[in-house]
Structures are given as C-alpha cells and as structure tokens.
Amino acid sequence: MDAGSSSPASCRIVVVSSSLETSREIAHRIKALSGDNTSESPSSSEVIHWTIKNKYYTAPVHFHPIHLEGLEFIELDDVPAVIYAWKENEPYRAHMKQLVEQTSSYNPEVSLAISMAPTTDEELEDFFFEHGFEYVEGHTEVEADRLDPSATPGIRRAVDALSTIMWPSMIRTDQKTSILTSQSSNSVATEGEDEIDLDYRTLMNDAGDNGRSNIQHELEMLEKWLENDDDEDYENPDDKNGGYTSLDSHEQSFSNDPWTTTTPGAPTNVEGFDDDFTEFISAPSISSRTESKLDDDSDSDLPSHADIQAASARIFGPTTSSHSTGPDSSHSKSAGSEPELDMDSPAFDLTRVLGTLETMKDEISSMPDVRERRRAAAKAALGFVYGLEETNSELDAAARLA
Incomplete structure (x- = not known):
C-alpha cells in the first residue's frame, strides 16, 4: 500500500x-x-x-x-x-x-x-x-x-x-516583532506584502553576533548545495577546515562584525540563526577591501570581482547602485534632490532569487570537471553574498534619507 x-x-x-x-x-x-x-x-x-x-x-x-x-x-x-x-x-x-x-x-x-x-x-x-x-x-x-x-x-x-527542499507544505511563521517595522519612521515594510517576500533587514539583523565560524559554515553549505558534489577531490585530506581553504584563507576579506547595524533603535546581540533556512539568507558582509583583494588574488580557483558582480546581477537582477555609477550620474539629479524611497517594494524577490539559485545549481552539478564545479560554486555563492550586501547598503542609505 x-x-x-x-x-x-x-x-x-x-x-x-x-x-x-x-x-x-x-x-x-x-x-x-x-x-x-x-x-x-x-x-x-x-x-x-x-x-x-x-x-x-x-x-x-x-x-x-x-x-x-x-x-x-x-x-x-x-x-x-x-x-x-x-x-x-x-x-x-x-x-x-x-x-x-x-x-x-x-x-x-x-x-x-x-x-x-x-x-x-x-x-x-x-x-x-x-x-x-x-x-x-x-x-x-x-x-x-x-x-x-x-x-x-x-x-x-x-x-x-x-x-533545502522547497516543500509545498511550507508555511511562513508569523513574526511577533519585526526589527525593521518596529522603527516606524524608517520602515520600508508594507502591509499585505506577499508571504514569500521576506523582510530582508529582519533576516539580516536577526542573525546577531553568533561568531565567524557559523557564518563561514553557512556560506560553505551554500557552496556545497550549489555544487551538489562531495567528490573526494574537492577536499584536501590535510585540511582541517573541511576542504574550503580558499575561503578560509581570505578570512580577512570579510568584516569582523558583518551583522552589526547602525540604525538607531535596532536591537543588538540578537540570538543567531538556529535553523537550516540560513543556507538561503545568511551570508557574511563583503567590505570594500574584499573587492580589491579578490581582484588581485593569485588563487586561480577564486572568481574575479567581475565574475562575482555578474553572478550577483544574475541572482538579484540589476541593483540601484549598478545604474548610478556612470559618468553623468552625479548630474542626473539637482543638487538638493535626494533618492526617493520606494515604500511599496520588498527588499528583493525571494522567489526569483531561489529560482535562479536552483537553475545555477543544476548547471553546476552537470559540469563534468570537478575543478570547474568548485569554481562555479564559489562564484555563485560569493555573488549571492555580494548581492545581499549591496541590497543591505541600499536599504541603509534609503532609510537614512527617509
């Protein structure tokens, strides 16, 4: 039966x-x-x-x-x-x-x-x-x-x-207190928002300061999921960090306190993630030092900054900042004008992000060469991190101007 x-x-x-x-x-x-x-x-x-x-x-x-x-x-x-x-x-x-x-x-x-x-x-x-x-x-x-x-x-x-499976029975848990919506003057959350569009800042701030090891582990798990490969060649038997020496060797590229927020009134020392959904939404911040270090790094397995930006654009779509870096961008608005905050838009479309990650995962797992799979997985994972950081920066800037 x-x-x-x-x-x-x-x-x-x-x-x-x-x-x-x-x-x-x-x-x-x-x-x-x-x-x-x-x-x-x-x-x-x-x-x-x-x-x-x-x-x-x-x-x-x-x-x-x-x-x-x-x-x-x-x-x-x-x-x-x-x-x-x-x-x-x-x-x-x-x-x-x-x-x-x-x-x-x-x-x-x-x-x-x-x-x-x-x-x-x-x-x-x-x-x-x-x-x-x-x-x-x-x-x-x-x-x-x-x-x-x-x-x-x-x-x-x-x-x-x-x-990691998108179970059809999945139901979003109601949040009693949203770190972002609790700040009434700066809130960009909207009532009636689609359930799948999770409050980005709530997720990011709720990560707390749970230590670099957990954050690093979450990024590694995302890479593993993208690559869908546990081939022995992927790990160095002498590596006590589980084979991710290329990421750990660039520990200084990540800020020491990537989850800190300077928004007034935001709670601090929030308990860190205690669940597996962090594979999708938890990632360390990338500082400006990361960009130059990735560009100059001699490790051929690490993607270039241009590769990371391309992966980020594919996952999240064009960002506000990507359209404001042209030579005439500083003259596009009057001297006293400020960017208008879109109060009705979610931080990003989680449905799009997860769908793109699934597509990239399928592409990576079909690659016959282990080294290429590893490089592609790192590119996608770091592109995901970069996109989250860009989104967070844009939200911070918009909140300060609101």
Missing part, C-alpha cells in the same frame, strides 16, 4: 533499508536532531510525521520507511527525497545498485546514503557519488551532533539537506 493514499507524495521522504527497523530508526534520529519532540508514531505506523520548524517557516512532511524488497511497489513520482540506510555487515554496494535500478526513472532533489556503522571503506564517497547519492556518516551519537553543529558529515547533514 502506498502512503500517498493519505499523505501527498510531494511531502514524503522515502527511507529504504534491508531492515524496516533501520529505516524507522534513521527517520526518528533525523526528527529528533531537528528538535521535533512530538510523540513518536507507533512502530506499526506506515509513516513517521515530521515538522521542519524554525523562525521563518514550518513544513509538515513525513518519512515513509520501507524494506528494500518493497521498493518496487512504491510510487516515487513527485517524491523529493530518498534515503538509503544500512548497518554493519550489510552488502550496501549490492543494495545501492539494486536501489538505483529501481529508481533510475526518478530524479529526487535529495538522495542520501547514510551509514549506521563505522566503516573502513575509503571509496564510499566516490561510490555513492557515482550512483547519484551523497554519503553521510550516521553512526555518531545525536548528542555529539548537537554539541558540534558544524560537524559534517553526520545526521545533521541529513537535516540540512532535507531543509
């Missing part, structure tokens, strides 16, 4: 294993790590309900644990995520080949292979990558994952990956 008779397939996560018990176990572990403390479904239940919840949205979804032998009887159309889990002494390579044969006509957004036991197989990542799955080490304890949120891979990586 297909769980789709009672729950939509588009909100389903199929969990496959040679043991139904293992399938249920991994589903419950992911649910527990995400912070969903609702009572567990009975062991006889066909589905395990999970609500992805954070500051900005909730998304009711469900796991459908099944036995590997029953996969051929499951309808996978519209299912966005498939997880294969296994324990010690199981023929996971043979099982994966069987799984791929039965799912070859489907293209889920997220495909994970989670090991529930330690292994000495050093070629696992490459093996699963060749079959379209991301390998995740799931044998660490839930408590250990919670103590080190930046630890990857691990069950937390599964939570991160599943949270």
Whole structure:
C-alpha cells in the first residue's frame, strides 16, 4: 500500500533499508536532531510525521520507511527525497545498485546514503557519488551532533539537506516583532506584502553576533548545495577546515562584525540563526577591501570581482547602485534632490532569487570537471553574498534619507 493514499507524495521522504527497523530508526534520529519532540508514531505506523520548524517557516512532511524488497511497489513520482540506510555487515554496494535500478526513472532533489556503522571503506564517497547519492556518516551519537553543529558529515547533514527542499507544505511563521517595522519612521515594510517576500533587514539583523565560524559554515553549505558534489577531490585530506581553504584563507576579506547595524533603535546581540533556512539568507558582509583583494588574488580557483558582480546581477537582477555609477550620474539629479524611497517594494524577490539559485545549481552539478564545479560554486555563492550586501547598503542609505 502506498502512503500517498493519505499523505501527498510531494511531502514524503522515502527511507529504504534491508531492515524496516533501520529505516524507522534513521527517520526518528533525523526528527529528533531537528528538535521535533512530538510523540513518536507507533512502530506499526506506515509513516513517521515530521515538522521542519524554525523562525521563518514550518513544513509538515513525513518519512515513509520501507524494506528494500518493497521498493518496487512504491510510487516515487513527485517524491523529493530518498534515503538509503544500512548497518554493519550489510552488502550496501549490492543494495545501492539494486536501489538505483529501481529508481533510475526518478530524479529526487535529495538522495542520501547514510551509514549506521563505522566503516573502513575509503571509496564510499566516490561510490555513492557515482550512483547519484551523497554519503553521510550516521553512526555518531545525536548528542555529539548537537554539541558540534558544524560537524559534517553526520545526521545533521541529513537535516540540512532535507531543509533545502522547497516543500509545498511550507508555511511562513508569523513574526511577533519585526526589527525593521518596529522603527516606524524608517520602515520600508508594507502591509499585505506577499508571504514569500521576506523582510530582508529582519533576516539580516536577526542573525546577531553568533561568531565567524557559523557564518563561514553557512556560506560553505551554500557552496556545497550549489555544487551538489562531495567528490573526494574537492577536499584536501590535510585540511582541517573541511576542504574550503580558499575561503578560509581570505578570512580577512570579510568584516569582523558583518551583522552589526547602525540604525538607531535596532536591537543588538540578537540570538543567531538556529535553523537550516540560513543556507538561503545568511551570508557574511563583503567590505570594500574584499573587492580589491579578490581582484588581485593569485588563487586561480577564486572568481574575479567581475565574475562575482555578474553572478550577483544574475541572482538579484540589476541593483540601484549598478545604474548610478556612470559618468553623468552625479548630474542626473539637482543638487538638493535626494533618492526617493520606494515604500511599496520588498527588499528583493525571494522567489526569483531561489529560482535562479536552483537553475545555477543544476548547471553546476552537470559540469563534468570537478575543478570547474568548485569554481562555479564559489562564484555563485560569493555573488549571492555580494548581492545581499549591496541590497543591505541600499536599504541603509534609503532609510537614512527617509
């Protein structure tokens, strides 16, 4: 029987294993790590309900644990995520080949292979990558994952990956207090604004001062998501920072306090992001020093400033500043005139941004060369950061003139 008779397939996560018990176990572990403390479904239940919840949205979804032998009887159309889990002494390579044969006509957004036991197989990542799955080490304890949120891979990586899906059940969480709208004289938020147009300044200010490591991790996760590649060549085995030496080596390019706002009355020391939506909206500020450093950098893997600007323009569209840098721009307005603040426009169209990122992700993942994928992912991620910074600067300038 297909769980789709009672729950939509588009909100389903199929969990496959040679043991139904293992399938249920991994589903419950992911649910527990995400912070969903609702009572567990009975062991006889066909589905395990999970609500992805954070500051900005909730998304009711469900796991459908099944036995590997029953996969051929499951309808996978519209299912966005498939997880294969296994324990010690199981023929996971043979099982994966069987799984791929039965799912070859489907293209889920997220495909994970989670090991529930330690292994000495050093070629696992490459093996699963060749079959379209991301390998995740799931044998660490839930408590250990919670103590080190930046630890990857691990069950937390599964939570991160599943949270990147644009679930049709996603509902925006009502904000009790908007940092921007609380400043009545400077507010650029509008009533009746479309739900998808999130209050940009609220998101940015709400990041707080949670440390460079979390911000850096979020940028790295965006790069990973864009590249959709965990190829071993992407990481340096001697790199304790997870393979992103090119980004970490330019730590000074980012401002030390990228989330600080000087807007009067804005709260400070706000608690940092505690959810996975940060992969889309959290990014470090780029100062003017970053521009010259990126242009002059000798690391050929880093995109040039022109590349970053081009990526930013593609993601966000033309910005106000991009049209005001011409030689006659200073004469386009009278000496006493000031830019007019558009009170009815959202900071940016989140639908456009996410759609463009999805398109770029598809383009990058189809590149055959690992080095080119890495370069393209860095270009897109830094273009995203640059665009956010430009938008923030324009909002600050407009608010001061309002």
